[in-house]
Amino acid sequence: MTAPTVAGGSDVGADPSTPRPARGRDPDERRARASQSFWTVVVAVPAIFSVLRLGVEAGGELQTTLLLVANVGPVNLLAGFLTTAARLLSTGLVAVFALGAVLGVSVDRLPGYRRPLFARWADITPAWFVLASFLIALVTWPLLYLPLLLPALAAAFQLRPDRLHDVAAARVLIVAALFGGYLFFLAPTLLDAWQQRELLVLALFVVPPVLALTIAGPLPGAVIRPLASVTEAAVLAMLVWASLPVISTPVLPLTVTTVEATPGTTEDVRGHVVVVDDVNMVLLQERGGVRYVPIDQVKAQVLCPSEEELPRHRLRVHDFHVEDSLLEGLGRRVRPANRIDAACRSTG
Amino acid sequence: MKMFLTRSRVRSVATTVAVALTLTLAAAAGCDSRQESPLPSVNEKLRETHIYGQPTLKIGVSTTGPLMGELHGGTYTGFDVEIARYIAAQLGYEGDKRIEWVPVATEDRIPAIQGGAVDLVVSTFSMTDEREKLVSFAGPYLVTTQEAMVPTRLKDSIRTIEDLRDPRYKVCTSGGSTTEAELGKHQIRVFVVKEVGDCVDGILEGRYDAVSSDETILAGFLSKHPKDFTIIDMPFGTSEQIGVGVPISDPALRDLVAFFLDKSYQQGRKGLSSPWLTAYHQTLGPWLRAPKVQPPPLNVPKLVDFDDKAPRK
Numbered sequence: 001m002t003a004p005t006v007a008g009g010s011d012v013g014a015d016p017s018t019p020r021p022a023r024g025r026d027p028d029e030r031r032a033r034a035s036q037s038f039w040t041v042v043v044a045v046p047a048i049f050s051v052l053r054l055g056v057e058a059g060g061e062l063q064t065t066l067l068l069v070a071n072v073g074p075v076n077l078l079a080g081f082l083t084t085a086a087r088l089l090s091t092g093l094v095a096v097f098a099l100g101a102v103l104g105v106s107v108d109r110l111p112g113y114r115r116p117l118f119a120r121w122a123d124i125t126p127a128w129f130v131l132a133s134f135l136i137a138l139v140t141w142p143l144l145y146l147p148l149l150l151p152a153l154a155a156a157f158q159l160r161p162d163r164l165h166d167v168a169a170a171r172v173l174i175v176a177a178l179f180g181g182y183l184f185f186l187a188p189t190l191l192d193a194w195q196q197r198e199l200l201v202l203a204l205f206v207v208p209p210v211l212a213l214t215i216a217g218p219l220p221g222a223v224i225r226p227l228a229s230v231t232e233a234a235v236l237a238m239l240v241w242a243s244l245p246v247i248s249t250p251v252l253p254l255t256v257t258t259v260e261a262t263p264g265t266t267e268d269v270r271g272h273v274v275v276v277d278d279v280n281m282v283l284l285q286e287r288g289g290v291r292y293v294p295i296d297q298v299k300a301q302v303l304c305p306s307e308e309e310l311p312r313h314r315l316r317v318h319d320f321h322v323e324d325s326l327l328e329g330l331g332r333r334v335r336p337a338n339r340i341d342a343a344c345r346s347t348g
Numbered sequence: 349m350k351m352f353l354t355r356s357r358v359r360s361v362a363t364t365v366a367v368a369l370t371l372t373l374a375a376a377a378g379c380d381s382r383q384e385s386p387l388p389s390v391n392e393k394l395r396e397t398h399i400y401g402q403p404t405l406k407i408g409v410s411t412t413g414p415l416m417g418e419l420h421g422g423t424y425t426g427f428d429v430e431i432a433r434y435i436a437a438q439l440g441y442e443g444d445k446r447i448e449w450v451p452v453a454t455e456d457r458i459p460a461i462q463g464g465a466v467d468l469v470v471s472t473f474s475m476t477d478e479r480e481k482l483v484s485f486a487g488p489y490l491v492t493t494q495e496a497m498v499p500t501r502l503k504d505s506i507r508t509i510e511d512l513r514d515p516r517y518k519v520c521t522s523g524g525s526t527t528e529a530e531l532g533k534h535q536i537r538v539f540v541v542k543e544v545g546d547c548v549d550g551i552l553e554g555r556y557d558a559v560s561s562d563e564t565i566l567a568g569f570l571s572k573h574p575k576d577f578t579i580i581d582m583p584f585g586t587s588e589q590i591g592v593g594v595p596i597s598d599p600a601l602r603d604l605v606a607f608f609l610d611k612s613y614q615q616g617r618k619g620l621s622s623p624w625l626t627a628y629h630q631t632l633g634p635w636l637r638a639p640k641v642q643p644p645p646l647n648v649p650k651l652v653d654f655d656d657k658a659p660r661k
Binding site: 095099102142144145148151152155200203204207208211212213214215216217218219220223227231234238241242245266305307309310311312314316319321323324328332333336340341342343344345 | 373
């Protein structure tokens with residue numbers, strides 16, 4: 001995505017005749033530096049997050065952290081991070097690109113106005129990357145929040161209803177038909193939501209498509225600066241707030257291992273398997289602490305879900321649960337969920 | 349020009365409103381995603397029960413009721429036993445190693461729950477108002493009617509309730525059962541013994557002439573002696589709801605048992621195989637004259653569980 005004007009970082013509002021760019025840097029150099037910074041962040045953030053996650057997973061114990069570091073491969077760690085953080089990352093990117101584009105076009109018509117940070121980021125980001133961010137959001141966001149992608153997409157690519165048809169009446173008809181089809185598709189879910197008095201769900205499904213019709217376009221000059229400041233702070237706060245659960249999401253899968261320490265007496269150990277060798281199975285117990293279980297005492301092991309996976313709503317869109325993403329929903333159809341193993345219940 | 353400016357201003361205002369509303373909705377969605385479910389989860393309920401953390405689950409069952417609850421060579425079998433196994437597995441006690449079967453006679457079911465000898469009773473336990481003052485019930489998982497079973501030699505002599513009132517016939521039933529009270533209402537003189545099996549033995553030995561009990565219990569004994577007995581269809585009136593008895597002090601356990609019975613019921617409603625149907629076909633099904641379906645359990649709580657997101661179709 002490229003903006004019609006060159007990304008400039010200086011505030012030249014005091015003297016519009018001052019040539020941009022300021023501070024003696026040419027646009028290509030700025031673009032290269034920005035791109036370099038961007039990719040540094042893309043690589044460094046997952047790495048830092050992954051290490052933080054290991055520390056949290058180890059319960060803050062240095063020796064346990066070192067045990068995990070020694071046994072969890074960097075590729076597994078990164079893949080685990082991306083699996084749990086793809087939703088957060090795409091949310092951040094979509095927010096930046098959508099707000100950046102709206103702020104960008106708003107500033108374009110005000111010569112000499114300092115370009116907000118998000119607008120500059122949107123300017124230097126290639127269109128394919130923006131599109132890829134939306135695609136990742138499309139497959140990783142819960143269905144309940146997917147309608148929000150419509151106004152975000154319209155904002156990021158400045159899509160207006162004018163593009164649908166030259167004749168206004170035809171445009172109205174096309175929009176009405178599209179919206180009618182959308183409501184018809186969601187009718188059973190909307191009815192359920194109404195019966196369950198899930199007003200936020202109703203709003204999240206119905207309102208965003210309407211907003212998508214008017215979100216493209218410039219903002220009034222008076223709104224740009226406060227909006228830019230508030231949204232920059234808000235997106236940053238949102239990322240920090242949403243990253244806390246990502247840091248505390250376990251790196252290793254949760255299991256219950258049935259151990260027979262003495263003949264006839266079994267014990268269920270709930271925790272994460274760190275490593276298995278010929279002698280021991282090393283378990284990071286959910287209640288804390290590491291346990292080395294001799295391999296011949298392990299009688300059974302089952303994979304258990306964690307309580308964070310429990311749904312909050314009882315609504316579905318054509319049998320897809322509203323809190324599932326498209327990927328999760330499709331996955332459930334490929335491998336329908338088995339019932340919860342009894343061992344997962346008994347040890348709480 | 350003026351019109352263009354006005355349109356431009358309207359568009360700016362519309363964009364501002366759209367951006368503000370989108371941000372508001374996004375913030376609301378963010379808050380929503382971090383909220384806990386308004387409904388309790390199965391695991392939360394489980395933590396509230398008195399069985400949480402117990403290594404085994406003590407279940408009171410009958411050992412003398414053919415097809416319902418019977419002990420054969422150290423193995424418990426029957427419809428009640430299969431239902432008990434299903435509930436135990438759902439509560440986290442899968443396999444007979446995790447279940448402590450406690451034999452309970454009909455009259456001992458309530459004291460066994462009250463005294464803590466068992467965690468729950470699955471033993472053709474009729475849900476009545478009187479009993480609900482002493483124990484809690486989850487269910488029903490079966491609805492039965494009262495019937496009478498007579499030896500084949502008397503099948504033409506005893507056909508109505510009036511015939512049972514005839515002092516020539518000695519009618520037997522188990523003590524503490526709802527049948528005892530029902531027979532009393534019909535002014536039928538009744539011989540009360542400990543178990544229905546004692547009545548059946550008594551008839552075979554010539555001491556009694558008829559036995560009255562739930563049709564499922566009688567069907568069990570009929571399966572043992574198909575040539576010796578006949579079940580007489582008698583309109584005693586009320587049908588009986590069979591439920592799982594749990595301590596009155598443990599509403600969380602009652603809720604969980606009701607939730608799991610309902611889970612099986614919902615599976616059966618969709619035409620899928622359910623634990624109830626499997627238990628029924630393995631035990632009672634072939635011996636009942638009229639086929640039964642699982643009744644909807646009463647007072648089922650709304651709980652969330654890990655498989656709630658699974659496809660329903």
